[in-house]
Structures are given as C-alpha cells and as structure tokens.
Amino acid sequence: MNDARRSELLSLYRDGLLQNVVPYWLRHAVDRQYGGIMTAVNRDGSLLDTDKGVWQQGRFAWLMGKLYNQVERREEWLQQAEQTIQFIERHCFDSADGRMWFHVTREGAPIRKRRYAFSESFAAIAFAQYAKATGSDEYATKARALFHRFIQHNLNPQGVTPKFTDVRPTRGIGFPMITINTAQELRESIGLEEANEWIDRSIDAIRTYHVKEKLECVMETVGLEGEVLNHFDGRTLNPGHAIEAAWFVMQEGEYRGDASLVQLGCRILDWMWKRGWDEEYGGLLYFVDLYGLPVQEYWHDMKFWWPQNETIIATLMAYQLTGDEKYAAMHQQIHDWAYRHFPDPEHGEWYGYLHRDGRISTPLKGNLWKGPFHLPRMQLICWKLLDRGASAADRQAALGQVAT
Amino acid sequence: MNDARRSELLSLYRDGLLQNVVPYWLRHAVDRQYGGIMTAVNRDGSLLDTDKGVWQQGRFAWLMGKLYNQVERREEWLQQAEQTIQFIERHCFDSADGRMWFHVTREGAPIRKRRYAFSESFAAIAFAQYAKATGSDEYATKARALFHRFIQHNLNPQGVTPKFTDVRPTRGIGFPMITINTAQELRESIGLEEANEWIDRSIDAIRTYHVKEKLECVMETVGLEGEVLNHFDGRTLNPGHAIEAAWFVMQEGEYRGDASLVQLGCRILDWMWKRGWDEEYGGLLYFVDLYGLPVQEYWHDMKFWWPQNETIIATLMAYQLTGDEKYAAMHQQIHDWAYRHFPDPEHGEWYGYLHRDGRISTPLKGNLWKGPFHLPRMQLICWKLLDRGASAADRQAALGQVAT
Numbered sequence: 001m002n003d004a005r006r007s008e009l010l011s012l013y014r015d016g017l018l019q020n021v022v023p024y025w026l027r028h029a030v031d032r033q034y035g036g037i038m039t040a041v042n043r044d045g046s047l048l049d050t051d052k053g054v055w056q057q058g059r060f061a062w063l064m065g066k067l068y069n070q071v072e073r074r075e076e077w078l079q080q081a082e083q084t085i086q087f088i089e090r091h092c093f094d095s096a097d098g099r100m101w102f103h104v105t106r107e108g109a110p111i112r113k114r115r116y117a118f119s120e121s122f123a124a125i126a127f128a129q130y131a132k133a134t135g136s137d138e139y140a141t142k143a144r145a146l147f148h149r150f151i152q153h154n155l156n157p158q159g160v161t162p163k164f165t166d167v168r169p170t171r172g173i174g175f176p177m178i179t180i181n182t183a184q185e186l187r188e189s190i191g192l193e194e195a196n197e198w199i200d201r202s203i204d205a206i207r208t209y210h211v212k213e214k215l216e217c218v219m220e221t222v223g224l225e226g227e228v229l230n231h232f233d234g235r236t237l238n239p240g241h242a243i244e245a246a247w248f249v250m251q252e253g254e255y256r257g258d259a260s261l262v263q264l265g266c267r268i269l270d271w272m273w274k275r276g277w278d279e280e281y282g283g284l285l286y287f288v289d290l291y292g293l294p295v296q297e298y299w300h301d302m303k304f305w306w307p308q309n310e311t312i313i314a315t316l317m318a319y320q321l322t323g324d325e326k327y328a329a330m331h332q333q334i335h336d337w338a339y340r341h342f343p344d345p346e347h348g349e350w351y352g353y354l355h356r357d358g359r360i361s362t363p364l365k366g367n368l369w370k371g372p373f374h375l376p377r378m379q380l381i382c383w384k385l386l387d388r389g390a391s392a393a394d395r396q397a398a399l400g401q402v403a404t
Numbered sequence: 405m406n407d408a409r410r411s412e413l414l415s416l417y418r419d420g421l422l423q424n425v426v427p428y429w430l431r432h433a434v435d436r437q438y439g440g441i442m443t444a445v446n447r448d449g450s451l452l453d454t455d456k457g458v459w460q461q462g463r464f465a466w467l468m469g470k471l472y473n474q475v476e477r478r479e480e481w482l483q484q485a486e487q488t489i490q491f492i493e494r495h496c497f498d499s500a501d502g503r504m505w506f507h508v509t510r511e512g513a514p515i516r517k518r519r520y521a522f523s524e525s526f527a528a529i530a531f532a533q534y535a536k537a538t539g540s541d542e543y544a545t546k547a548r549a550l551f552h553r554f555i556q557h558n559l560n561p562q563g564v565t566p567k568f569t570d571v572r573p574t575r576g577i578g579f580p581m582i583t584i585n586t587a588q589e590l591r592e593s594i595g596l597e598e599a600n601e602w603i604d605r606s607i608d609a610i611r612t613y614h615v616k617e618k619l620e621c622v623m624e625t626v627g628l629e630g631e632v633l634n635h636f637d638g639r640t641l642n643p644g645h646a647i648e649a650a651w652f653v654m655q656e657g658e659y660r661g662d663a664s665l666v667q668l669g670c671r672i673l674d675w676m677w678k679r680g681w682d683e684e685y686g687g688l689l690y691f692v693d694l695y696g697l698p699v700q701e702y703w704h705d706m707k708f709w710w711p712q713n714e715t716i717i718a719t720l721m722a723y724q725l726t727g728d729e730k731y732a733a734m735h736q737q738i739h740d741w742a743y744r745h746f747p748d749p750e751h752g753e754w755y756g757y758l759h760r761d762g763r764i765s766t767p768l769k770g771n772l773w774k775g776p777f778h779l780p781r782m783q784l785i786c787w788k789l790l791d792r793g794a795s796a797a798d799r800q801a802a803l804g805q806v807a808t
Contacts, residue, residue: 040636048697049635109571161565167513231453232444232771293452294768298757299702301765353702355759361705364698367636 001319001328009335010386017379022067024348024365025060025372030080034107036060036087039366044347048364050106054092056371058122061085062185063372065129066380069189081130085139088123097159098149103368115160116174117153120146121182128189140190147186151179151198168229170221173210176202177245184251199252206245207264216271217290218242232296235289239276240307243269243284247314254321262321269314273330276307281357282337284311302361303354306374308338313381320385350375405723405732413739414790421783426471428752428769429464429776434484438511440464440491443770448751452768454510458496460775462526465489466589467776469533470784473593477537485534489543492527501563502553507772519564520578521557524550525586532593544594551590555583555602572633574625577614580606581649588655603656610649611668620675621694622646636700639693643680644711647673647688651718658725666725673718677734680711685761686741688715706765707758710778712742717785724789754779 028045029037031052039056040049064081068074091108092100100119103112124146131139154175164170179202187195209226210219220238223229246268253261276284284307287300311334319327341358342350344365352370353361364370432449433441435456443460444453468485472478495512496504504523507516528550535543558579568574583606591599613630614623624642627633650672657665680688688711691704715738723731745762746754748769756774757765768774 042698051635105571110569111571112568164516165514167509167515231455294446294766296768296771298706298765302702361702362698364700367700 001325001331005332006386010383012339013379013383013386017376017383018071020348021372021376021379022063026076026080029060029366029372030083031087031106034087035083035090036108037084037371038106039371040368041364041366043344043351043363043365045365049367051111051368052087052104052106052108053368053371054088054101054104054119055122056366056368056373057084057088057092058119058124058126059371059373061088061126062122062129063376065126065133065189068133069129070380070384078133081126081133085126085130088126092119092123099153099159115157115163117150118174118178120150120153121178124150124182125185125189128186128192132189143186143190144192147182147192150182154179168231169224170229170233171205171209171224171226172221173206173218173241173245176205176210177241177248180245180248180252184248184255203249203252203261203264206249210242211264211268215290217275218245218268218272219290228290235291235293236295236297237272237275237288237290238286239272239288240284240286240304240310242272243276243307243314244310246272247310247317250314250317250321265314266318266322266327269318269327273311273315276311277333278303278356282333283341283354283358284308284334285356301356303341303356303358305338305342305350305352305370308334308342309374309378312338313378316382316385405729405735409736410790414787416743417783417787417790421780421787422475424752425754425776425780425783426467430480430484433464433770433776434487435491435510438491439487439494440512441488441775442510443775444772445768445770447748447755447767447769449769453771455515455772456491456508456510456512457772457775458492458505458508458523459526460770460772460777461488461492461496462523462528462530463775463777465492465530466526466533467780469530469537469593472537473533474784474788482537485530485537489530489534492530496523496527503557503563519561519567521554522578522582524554524557525582528554528586529589529593532590532596536593547590547594548596551586551596554586558583572635573628574633574637575609575613575628575630576625577610577622577645577649580609580614581645581652584649584652584656588652588659607653607656607665607668610653614646615668615672619694621679622649622672622676623694632694639695639697640699640701641676641679641692641694642690642711643676643692644688644690644708644714646676647680647711647718648714650676651714651721654718654721654725669718670722670726670731673722673731677715677719680715681737682707682760686737687745687758687762688712688738689760705760707745707760707762709742709746709754709756709774712738712746713778713782716742717782720786720789 028041029039031038036052036057037060038047038050038052042048061081061084064077068077091104094101094113099113100123101110102114102119104110124143127139127143127146131143180199183192183195183198186192209222212219219228220236220241221233228234246265250262250265253265275288278285283303286302286304287295287297289295315327315331315334319331341354344351349365351360351363355361432445433443435442440456440461441464442451442454442456446452465485465488468481472481495508498505498517503517504527505514506518506523508514528547531543531547531550535547584603587596587599587602590596613626616623624640624645625637632638650669654666654669657669679692682689687707690706690708690711691699691701693699719731719735719738723735745758748755753769755764755767759765
C-alpha cells in the first residue's frame with residue numbers, strides 16, 4: 001500500500017465517519033421527545049418504525065462516548081451518550097430480574113427480552129466510555145456490573161426456557177468473541193481489572209473448540225468438546241463473524257506484544273476469507289456450509305453490510321501488523337467491492353442488505369439489528385490504523401516479524 | 405379453460421403426484437431403520453441431515469393416508485402411514501407435558517419444542533386419515549384428542565414463556581386458518597362433531613379481525629381488536645398464506661352451499677394476488693408491506709415453493725366455483741410461472757427456494773419446513789378439481805352464480 005492510497009483511504013474513512021455516517025444518525029434517529037434513538041429508518045432517514053432496539057441504544061451511546069474520548073471532546077457527542085444512557089437506565093431493564101430487554105416501544109415499554117444477554121454487553125461498553133468521558137466512578141461501577149451480568153447470564157442462564165433440549169448441547173462462538181471485545185473496551189476505558197483473564201479464557205475457548213486446523217476452518221457452532229456436528233446448524237459457517245473474531249484476537253496480540261495471537265488472527269482471516277469470499281460476484285457471503293453443501297438459512301448468499309465492515313477492518317489490521325502485502329491486496333479487494341455497492345450517495349450511510357450480485361434487496365438503513373455500529377466502528381478503527389501508519393514498521397519489528 | 409387445457413393439466417397434476425413427487429419421497433426420505441421420514445435431502449435425494457421435523461412426520465403420514473383413502477387402496481401407502489404414525493407415537497410427544505416436539509433426532513430423541521402447537525394439528529390430520537383407512541376408533545379418538553390439544557394450546561398456552569410481553573398483544577391468522585383446514589379434514593375423515601362450530605368461529609375471527617375491506621387486504625398480524633399495528637411486524641403481509649386461507653374458506657363455501665363464503669374466499673384471493681404477484685419477474689412474493697414500505701424479513705422478495713402451490717389451488721378452485729374466466733387466466737399465469745421455475749427435471753420434485761427472478765437459491769429439496777406436503781397436496785387437489793370438471797356448471801348453479 002503506497003502513501004497515496006493510504007492517505008486517500010484515511011480521508012475516506014475519517015470524512016465518511018464525521019461528515020456522513022454520524023450526521024446521518026444524529027439527524028434522523030435521535031428521539032428528542034423520549035430519548036434514545038430510533039434506528040428503523042428508510043433510505044432517506046424517514047421513520048419506518050418507532051420501536052427501539054436495546055442493542056442499538058447501547059451501541060449508539062458507545063459510539064458517541066468513543067468519539068468524544070478518541071476523536072474530539074465535542075459537547076454534542078457527550079450529550080447524546082448521556083441522553084441515551086438515561087433512556088437505557090430508565091427503560092431497558094426488567095425490574096423483575098434485573099436483565100435487559102431486547103426491544104422496547106418508543107416510550108420505553110418492553111416488547112421482548114431474549115434468551116441471551118448481548119443487550120448487557122453493549123450497554124457495558126456504552127457505560128464504560130461514558131465513565132471515561134466524565135470521570136464518573138458510578139458509571140465505571142455500573143459498566144463492571146453489566147459486564148459481570150453478561151458473563152454470568154451466558155455461563156449460567158437463569159429464568160429462561162432453553163431453545164433446545166440437552167440432547168445435543170452446543171457452544172457458539174458468539175459468547176467468547178463478544179467477551180474478548182467487551183473486555184478490551186472496558187480495559188481501555190475504565191481499566192477493568194479482570195479483562196486479561198476473561199480475554200485469555202475466551203481466546204482459549206475459541207482456539208480449543210472452534211479453530212479446526214485440519215479443516216482450515218473456524219466453526220460457528222460445535223459440540224461441548226468442540227465436535228463437528230454433522231447437521232445443518234453444525235456445518236453452517238459465518239465467515240464474517242469469524243473474521244470479526246480474528247481482528248479482536250489480532251488486536252489483543254498487538255496489545256500484549258504476542259506474535260502468536262496476531263498469527264492466530266491472521267490464520268482465521270485467511271481461512272474464513274477463502275470460505276466466505278464470493279468468487280463469482282465478489283463480497284463476503286453470509287453463510288456457507290463446511291462441506292459446500294446447501295445451507296438451511298434463506299439469506300445465506302446475501303451480502304449484508306457488517307461482514308464487509310469486519311473484513312475491511314481485519315484485512316487492514318493484518319496488513320498493519322504484519323506488513324504482508326497480501327493483506328493490502330485483500331483489503332483493497334473487499335474495500336472496493338463494498339464501496340462500489342453499499343453507500344447511498346444521495347442520502348448517506350450504507351444500505352444493509354444486498355442480493356448476492358450486489359443489487360439492493362431493501363433500501364432501509366436501519367432496523368433492530370442495523371444501526372450506528374459496524375460501519376462507523378470500521379471507519380473509526382481504519383482511520384486510526386492508517387493514522388499511525390508511519391510507525392507500523394516499528395510495531396512489526398516489536399512483534400518479531402510475524403509470518404502468517 | 406378449454407377441454408384440452410383441462411385434460412392436459414389433469415394429467416400433469418396426477419402424473420406429477422403419482423410418478424414423480426410421491427416416488428421421490430418414498431425412495432429418498434423413508435427411514436427404514438428407525439421409522440418416519442428424513443426430509444432434509446439434497447437435489448438428488450442424498451441426505452443432508454438425519455434430523456426429523458415433527459411437522460413433516462405428520463404431513464407425510466397424512467399424505468399417505470389421504471392417497472390411500474382418496475386415490476387407491478395401495479398397501480404401500482397404508483404401511484407408510486402406519487410406520488410414520490408409530491414413529492410419531494413413540495418419539496414425538498413430551499411425556500412431561502403431553503405436548504409434541506418440533507424437531508427430533510433420527511432415533512427420535514427430542515431437540516426442540518416450539519411455543520405453538522402445529523405439530524399437533526398435522527399429527528391430528530394424519531391420525532384421522534389413518535383412522536378412516538383402517539376403520540380404527542382408537543385412532544379417531546386420538547385424532548380428536550390432538551385437535552383439542554391444538555385448539556387448547558393456542559387459546560391458552562401452558563408451560564411456555566411468551567416470546568413477547570403483553571404490551572402490544574397481537575393475533576395472527578395462522579391459528580384460525582389452520583383450525584379451518586384441520587377441522588375440515590377431521591370432518592371428512594372421522595366425522596368430527598364440532599367441526600362446523602370451530603370452522604365458523606375461525607372464519608368469523610378472520611373476517612372480523614384480519615379482513616380489511618377499506619384497505620382491500622388481509623392482515624397477517626393485528627392487534628387484539630383487529631387494529632392495524634403500524635410497525636414492521638404489523639404491516640408485514642404474507643400473500644401466499646392469506647391465499648391458502650382463501651381456498652380453505654372457498655372450500656367451506658362449497659361444502660355448505662354458502663355463496664357468501666365462496667365470495668369471501670375470492671375477495672381474499674383477488675386482494676392478495678394484487679399485493680403478492682410480482683409484476684416485474686412473475687410469481688408470488690413472500691412478504692410485502694401494507695403500505696409498500698421496506699419489509700424487515702431478509703427473504704421478503706424470494707419465491708418460495710409453497711405460496712405458488714397455494715395460489716395454484718386457490719385460482720383453480722375459484723374458477724371451478726365461479727366459472728369466471730378471470731380465475732382461469734390467473735391460474736394459468738401462476739401455474740406457468742411455477743412450472744417454468746420450480747421443477748427439477750433431472751431428479752424430480754421441486755426446488756423450494758428461488759431468488760426473486762427465479763434463479764435457484766439453494767438446490768435442496770427438503771428440510772424441517774419443506775417436505776412432502778404443499779406440492780403433493782396441490783397436485784392431488786387440482787387433479788380432483790379438474791376430474792369433476794364436467795359437473796362444475798351444476799355446482800355454480802347450486803351456489804347461485806356467485807359474482808365476485
């Protein structure tokens with residue numbers, strides 16, 4: 001990657017974040033009457049549904065706090081973090097059991113709680129950035145408590161009816177990978193004491209149960225001992241998800257100065273790129289089967305925005321950490337495909353859901369799952385990765401010339 | 405529809421059923437070791453997953469019994485009904501609460517139960533056809549008991565954690581429509597005494613809460629009083645589902661000699677055809693929004709096999725019952741599109757999941773949801789509708805020249 005490309009990309013990510021994506025959500029999604037944000041917006045930002053996703057409240061508050069802490073101490077961002085956290089605290093907890101809801105009305109009445117506890121992990125990172133921004137011990141304590149609730153609920157769910165019997169117990173990669181990133185966030189923002197311990201446990205779990213050297217594959221769902229379950233669900237791979245885990249692991253490798261972690265992250269990226277990259281149309285497929293058999297999920301061959309976002313981060317990070325031009329080429333390939341198909345030049349932001357060949361499946365910009373998160377996180381991380389480009393060579397040296 | 409077309413279609417449906425679809429499932433899906441059927445097969449019938457869907461066990465046993473009772477007393481069909489019912493009785497009930505599972509292993513160990521009770525309704529129609537075939541009072545009693553379990557669980561679910569809070573209660577069209585067809589089946593096979601009462605209640609519910617004259621629309625999900633809920637889920641229409649309900653209602657109109665029911669069914673068909681027919685590529689879309697806004701479900705614009713099957717039945721039935729050539733033209737339109745895109749001339753049966761433009765999304769022929777049901781039911785019903793074609797004019801007269 002030459003300096004011109006580096007500088008062009010840096011501007012694209014930075015300006016896309018600050019002049020396009022963040023303003024899009026501030027303009028269209030903020031609920032100035034009840035607080036929080038309403039992310040179910042159509043292409044032009046008009047509202048499709050006033051309901052609020054709890055994940056998106058936490059993610060938006062996190063983004064606002066992160067920008068305030070990492071980019072610039074802009075008062076508007078802090079206020080948005082604060083007003084959204086207030087909405088979360090007032091309306092997103094079930095007082096009966098202390099768990100968080102998944103979906104609430106505009107006014108904050110509860111619609112749905114889910115079996116798992118990712119609302120808690122996203123609220124934790126929001127509270128932690130807010131604590132850092134304000135120096136509030138109270139919010140640091142609340143962030144820690146949410147992190148522990150997230151962990152505890154996943155290890156030992158209480159008060160939920162399991163979706164499946166215990167005939168074929170499984171473990172998913174979602175819990176360990178989100179634990180890594182949540183702990184990284186809380187370590188950086190509020191100095192979470194046990195972050196390294198949870199990150200170690202989670203990387204160990206991924207390595208022990210999900211990473212399959214012989215298959216050159218990271219399994220999304222396995223048996224309790226890591227067995228490959230030869231059924232639809234067991235064979236279904238989610239390359240974008242595994243590649244997101246890859247950069248969490250690489251990032252940890254850089255933080256610890258541990259080349260073996262960078263190497264592990266790069267290996268996951270290499271394998272899952274090979275499985276997920278669509279040779280026919282380009283872009284990353286949503287689901288593929290371990291053995292190339294048909295997948296049961298209907299949207300398996302669609303191009304969702306977030307797997308592309310995560311792959312853009314992972315390839316750029318791999319390049320920065322290893323200096324291997326292969327990753328610069330991969331980064332260019334996924335970046336160019338994504339930027340050719342996803343952005344909406346007229347109204348801003350990205351479409352979320354394309355058909356396999358890149359045609360738009362739905363023009364909406366948000367819903368309970370898509371909001372101000374994967375895209376602006378990608379823009380922020382890639383901007384910051386490129387910004388320190390000059391010193392990348394030093395870091396490679398420090399990591400002992402990681403070969404992948 | 406002229407006699408040549410009628411005769412050509414009759415052969416196509418009959419031969420497709422008896423020489424293609426039924427043999428496909430008998431050859432590939434029957435589990436000669438553990439009983440029941442394994443419907444998760446690839447294009448060529450090779451097995452993708454040994455797990456068994458409980459819906460599909462009931463549906464297959466129903467089909468076998470129905471063919472035995474309605475087509476020919478072929479020993480193989482009765483044996484298949486019997487062996488599948490044995491599998492259901494041994495493995496598909498949870499002894500803890502008497503409810504049925506949704507998903508079991510090949511050997512019959514339970515994997516998953518669902519909040520609703522459609523496993524029960526499909527088992528009920530299977531047991532009832534088997535009772536008719538064998539003259540067994542025992543199975544007639546079991547079929548009645550399953551029907552009551554289905555009704556009771558839907559009216560008053562016990563032992564399940566609701567998916568949603570009671571902040572925005574809804575009613576779906578699925579329960580009343582399946583009640584109509586299940587009661588019709590049990591009336592025909594075992595003379596279910598309270599069939600008419602349940603059918604009346606269900607048609608009333610659909611007419612009162614789901615049929616919207618001013619909107620010219622049948623709503624899939626409404627508020628408890630039939631309110632249109634202006635949220636993603638409330639606006640999401642399922643035209644193929646409503647059209648399936650339309651022919652259940654038309655069929656009841658014919659049975660009762662009630663022209664107003666035939667008229668209601670035709671009106672539902674007219675409205676939902678208009679909303680679901682894809683003017684650009686042909687075929688029936690899966691989901692559309694009440695106001696033409698984006699739909700949240702990812703597979704909204706795919707062409708699934710079953711909405712086409714149900715629309716082929718409904719248009720032909722509407723034509724037979726009204727003599728209106730408009731319905732013959734609609735039947736030809738949906739029939740021709742479906743037969744151009746879904747059948748697999750090499751291995752038999754139909755693909756289940758096409759992209760909007762008719763390209764194949766996945767080559768599999770079955771899974772937990774697709775099995776020997778919608779397609780063979782369509783073939784059987786359309787064959788039998790055409791077979792009595794000569795007397796159709798008399799029936800129209802009896803129904804008082806229904807104008808639609």
